[in-house]
Amino acid sequence: MGSIFTKIVKGEIPCYKIAEDENYFAFLDINPNARGHTLCIPKKETDKLLELDEDAYLGLMAFSRKVGMALERSVDCKRVGMAVVGLEVPHVHVHLIPLNDMKEMTFQHKVSMTEEEFRKLAAKIREQL
Template sequence: MATLFTKIVNGEIPSYKVAETKDFYAFLDINPNSKGHTLCIPKKEVDKIFDLDESTYTALMQFSRHVAIALEKAVSCERVGISVIGLEVPHAHVHLIPLHTMENARFTHKEKLKPEEFEAIASKIGSFLNIT
C-alpha cells in the first residue's frame, strides 16, 4: 500500500511543494516545528533512509542541501537544522528545520500557519532554487 508521502508525490493528497526533480520531492511539513520546516523525500518508496541504495542516498542529501540553502535565504533563522527520524511515516525523509532556538529541533512545539502562509513560504523557498 502506498505511503502518505507516495500519495503526495502522486498528487492524491495536496501539498505545499517547494521543489521537485524526477527523483525527489520537497514540501512543507503541515505540522511544522518552525515556519519553513520542509521535508525532502525520494519519490522511490523506501522505508528507512539507510536502506536507500548509495547513489539515491547521496543524491537525496545533495537535493536536501540545495533546498536547505534556498530555505535559509527565504526564511529568517539562525541556521537550518537537519533531522532524519522517520518513525511517523514509513518512507525515507529528511527534515529541514529553520532554527531560532534548540526548541525548534525538539519536535515539541509546533507552529500554526494558515494555508496562504504555507503557499507564500513554499513559493519564496522555490524562488531561490535552481535544480533539475
C-alpha cells in the same frame, strides 16, 4: 498501498510543493516545528534511510542541501537544522528546520500557519532555488 508521502508525490494528496526532480520531492511540513519546516523525500518509497542504495542516499542529501540553502535564504533563521527520524511515516524523509532556538528541533514545539502563509512561503522558497 503507498505511504502518505507516495500519495503526495502522485498528487493524490495536496501539498505545498517546494521542489521536485526525477528522483526527489520537497514540500512544507503541515505540522511544522518552525516556519518553513520542509520535508525532502525520495520518490521511490523506501522505509529506512540506510536501506537506500548509496547513489539514492547521496542524491537525497544533495537535493536536501539545495532545498536547505533556498530555505535559509527565505526564512529568518540562524541556520537550517537537519534530522532524519523516520518513525512516524514509513518513507525516508529529511526534515529541514529553520532554527533560532533548540526547541525547534524537539518535535514537541509546533507553530501554526494559515493556508495563505503556507502558499506564500512555499512560493518564496521556490524563488530561491
